[in-house]
Amino acid sequence: MKVYLDNSATTPLNPYVLEAMLPFYTEKFGNAASIHSFGREANRAVSDAREIIAECINSRPSEIYFTSGGTESDNWALKGAVSVSKNKNKHIITTLIEHPAILNTCAELEKQNVKVTYLKPSKEGIINIKNLSESITEDTILSTIMFANNEIGTIQPIKEAAAICRDFGVLFHTDAVQAMDSQKIDVKDLGVDMLSMSAHKFHGPKGIGVLFLKTGSRLGKLINGGEQERGLRAGTTPTPLIVGMAKALEISNRDREINNERILRLRNRFIDMVLSEIPYAYLNGCRDSRLPNNANFSFAFIEGESILMRLDLAGIAVSSGSACASGSLEASHVILSLGVKEELAHSTIRFSLGVDTTEQQMDYVFNVLKKTVDDLRKMSPLYDYEKGIGSYV
Amino acid sequence: MKVYLDNSATTPLNPYVLEAMLPFYTEKFGNAASIHSFGREANRAVSDAREIIAECINSRPSEIYFTSGGTESDNWALKGAVSVSKNKNKHIITTLIEHPAILNTCAELEKQNVKVTYLKPSKEGIINIKNLSESITEDTILSTIMFANNEIGTIQPIKEAAAICRDFGVLFHTDAVQAMDSQKIDVKDLGVDMLSMSAHKFHGPKGIGVLFLKTGSRLGKLINGGEQERGLRAGTTPTPLIVGMAKALEISNRDREINNERILRLRNRFIDMVLSEIPYAYLNGCRDSRLPNNANFSFAFIEGESILMRLDLAGIAVSSGSACASGSLEASHVILSLGVKEELAHSTIRFSLGVDTTEQQMDYVFNVLKKTVDDLRKMSPLYDYEKGIGSYV
């Protein structure tokens, strides 16, 4: 049996999305910047896509800027805000649990003498808004807090954070890459100035994202060149990807309630089974303010990648830490920031369910997981298998 | 009849390219960074694509970095070279005929106190290499000269330019976006340090490009985040686009000779017909060191966009100046740099032939063009239709 439980890394393309894209890969191949009929045809499709996306998030079409993905959107938001700021000293506030697209951009900006404050989450994986307001100084130009965390799925109080930033005249950006599929996003209601998304996280194509940029917000360019995207993001418009992204978001919006309900039930049942039947299994992040499809556990005494590989051998795709961090030897910065000890952080597995996940699949996964944990503990020097307890060397 | 003669703006996707991409839009949707089987499958495809592209340009696979397109590659090459340089004063040499992806990036860098020298081409649209060596100073960190111009198709002496830069210890980058389809590129033979390409210019998908970066060359990052592309370009790997790009370049390489020969014959025949049968028509750029598919004329006394629109009404797609510049009111910077007067520069049309172009199509285009020029001159205040001569007001 093949079971894909890594929907936070990427999602399968919706067949209707592919269907919408295909004409732009065949006869409608024009460059959207061209004046002739081939170009106008592409241009119309891009305009329509922009309107669809705007409608989905309650923005204006002119506030939607297409990028190559969530990473570029994040880079652009941060670097663009810094490059356009006239402040002598520049200060950014973010959190310890952001995606590397934010954290490594902050590290880059720190090299350029931007000061960065990293807010620590609670043990439950939620940022305390009070810490945000206390961190704002007269130098603060931007605060960026992710909508939902990619590893543990915790949902942050974005509306409250945006309100505080607005009061202080500080720009507010949110990385909503993980949130778009399951959360209803209304940028007006949220009051954010900028918001990043990436199509492949909601059954759209890879290589396309959006930065929502509120009318009136100024932002330096990340990529200079032609006059595409109202002159703010150069490069030949990738029409098929844009059409696909719009279609995917439209479908996601339409089916959100019904998918969320089903996935949440499967997810909660799985968490209950794991916590009650696998000893020394810990759920990372709170259970309530959390994406409906995310379950992230640490299984004490055994290492995450070997769990992942065992599940993989049984056809089950999961992630240990974030996909990006895999292959590195460091424990997840997100799990560590919750106060989880390093050895336990190394024992972490993320299950991210999707629209295709079934109860039967989850039963299968549970059984394989239970046996895997059992088998690996038998060979763990940290676990006394006879006694069923941990014994650190 | 529909005739697409705007292959320099973008090319139709090759059906075999789409066929190669499709599995990665359906069952093989994994994230190439994931360790599980879905990820490994994607990762293998990306590795294979990297090898194919490397083989096509005679580089190592590890020298191929995927980007979102030619514009990003150009931005990255220039900004990355500047950000990593320790020179106190930084100087870049480029040309007046570069694409906006280079020119606007240079303008951006000038704001950051980088000095930029813009080499002027000859009347024929070719850069004099002597001017390059004379412009190099001890502050020069990079020279960037396009392989072939996107408006007039002139091919620059890249190998010679690279050799000079190597002698002076100056990094050399070339924007080969327009050259990839018809020119055999061998980065070793050329001796370039960096080279930009964009898949949609050779029948690949839009939204994917490559920066070739020679082993040992250091480059700052443009987009920070995850560890993709050997840690130098973050963002979820767009597997379908990468697979498509490799397939497109492979096919382009395979069919180059035969396509070039056919297209060149059609192009030359068309140029001869226009120059001999349409009065006051001028070919911009030299005829020899020129892409085989490019014909760029100025038709005195009438304005380019209205020619373009008339051709469009007859189903013929061409460009006036570059696609990016269209919609602006300024005459092409490329045509002006040749010393062409402003009013004549406004009268410019680019015909860029493609693999699907036929002789019958070109005959049709010639006839429509001849009538169009005739009609528009009848209503031009600059042309005395009775006498058949220009009469500037």
Add this chain to the structure above:
Amino acid sequence: MYNDKVIEIFKNPKNIGELKDANAIGTIGNASCGDIMQVYLKIENNIIVDAKFKTFGCAAAIAASSVATEMIIGKTIEEALSLKNADVVAELGGLPAQKIHCSVLAEEAIQAAIKDYKEKNNG
């Protein structure tokens, strides 16, 4: 970019060419900016009895020239002077933002022609 009406007019513009017996000529724009509009009027008893144009410019400039000349034929000088670029745009069913200046050229070319007429006849 252009609506169907603009395209249609551009395809078959009216009033092209010189007016041999014009008694008013106005020229606006210059070729280095990519736009020249030349309007010929025949004015009799304060009425514009005929109008023609020659235009070096884009599709919008040509379409604007066509509708503007049509709009003033049969009108008094005063009526023609009150023609605003917005009227031309409206008659065209709208123009892309970056092409609005073409309608301004049409307005100005007519005003220049009438000025020419007044100068010749009063000056």
Add this chain to the structure above:
Amino acid sequence: MYNDKVIEIFKNPKNIGELKDANAIGTIGNASCGDIMQVYLKIENNIIVDAKFKTFGCAAAIAASSVATEMIIGKTIEEALSLKNADVVAELGGLPAQKIHCSVLAEEAIQAAIKDYKEKNNG
């Protein structure tokens, strides 16, 4: 990432567990780095007659533990001491670059166990 052989060994590792009558135990690594390898040896007349392991670590670490213990059973202490991490990698048919350190752990764990044996018996 991993080759088929590594996967196969990871799936069915040999010599798992404690050796009740071990007279040499070596432990290398620490959990906060994500790797601990513990090797149990039974040594008789300078010959390693049995070996088992317990490993907290990734698939490569577990596979390396398995082949390393297999490679030293029946060998003299001197032969076991000469086992290099490259031998383990070779036996595994190669490891990804970022996993080479797992083979080093296996080499070091065996050396630590033999050191433990020597200390107990000579010290």
